[in-house]
Amino acid sequence: MNDFKDKVVVVTGGGRGIGAMTARRFCEEGAHCVISSNVLSECEECAAELKKDGFSASVMACDVSKPADVDALIADTEKKFGRIDIFANIAGICTSGMNFLGVTPESWDRVMKINAFGTLYTNQKAIESMMRTGTKGNIVNVTSIAAKTGSGAVGVDYSASKAAIVNVTISAATFAARYGIRVNAVAPGPIQTKMTAVWDPKMCAKLVKTIPLGRKFGEPDDISEAIIFLASDKAKYISGEILDVNGAAWCD
Incomplete structure (x- = not known):
């Protein structure tokens, strides 16, 4: 593809699962990846x-979820590499099987702080960085089929x-477009990761039956390929898009 040769890519949640696969795919395309979690x-x-x-x-x-950590990530990357070309925001936590x-107020606050606020703040700071360095960069967030279902x-x-991430993505895309910065998101269905490995097997079997494409859960590379596409020049006129990757489990 060569869109990413010598590009500087930051991947949050990059230590495992979708994040690790995304970092690998960007590296395979010639980018330098700053892997964080x-x-x-x-x-x-x-x-x-x-x-x-x-x-x-x-x-x-x-x-x-900690502004000081995000500030340091942005500042350190700029100091070492001069700019951020792509920010892949994959960090997040999931609660499963909860009635x-x-x-509880505690679980609500924890999940919203990491997933919703974390996405808002990283998007704000990544956009500020790209504006500061004059970089017409890309941000790709990760939401979920659960934002709709x-x-x-x-x-x-x-x-x-995850529904909040959809709104943050659209709002960020609308604001950042004037600076030549694109912001999109990928909305996965269930993906085979450590996060879903602890889900109840009976519940997983029911979920698989809702996937018309006839597969089990998706794989991390199904999502990393979508992220790669949205960050590439092939998507140069796409911004504010929420790309569903779920085997037709949800279509709109």
Whole structure:
């Protein structure tokens, strides 16, 4: 594709699952990836694997719910590389199998702080960075099918936070377009990751039956490929898009 040769890509939630696969795909396309999450050891392991394969990667701890962490991630990346070309915002947490009445103020606040506020703040700071350096960059967020279907396999706190990400994405895209910055999001259905590995097997079997494409859960590379596309020049006139990747489990 060559759209990403020598580009600087920041991936939050990059230590495992979709984040790790996304970092690998950007590296395969010639980018340098700054891999971040709140679990530094996972980031280091991911970066070590990429370096072993001849790719360029660095790591930084970052809890997206903490403004100081995000500020440091942006500042450190700018200082080392001069700019941020692409910001892939994949960090998030999920609550599963929680009854509607079981959602507590504490669980609501925790999920919303990481998923919704974390996306808002990283988008704000990534856009500010791109404006500051004159970079016509790209931001790709990750929402969920649950933003449209509501709670079920996941808690209402999670589905509400992912619906907020849809709104943040559209609002950010509208604002950033005047600076030549594009903002999009991918909305996955259930994906085979460590996050979904702990879900109840009976619930998972029911979910699989709702996927018309006739597969089990999606794979991390199904989502990383969508992120790669939205960040590429092939999508140069696309901004504010929420790209569903769910095997036709939800279509609109």
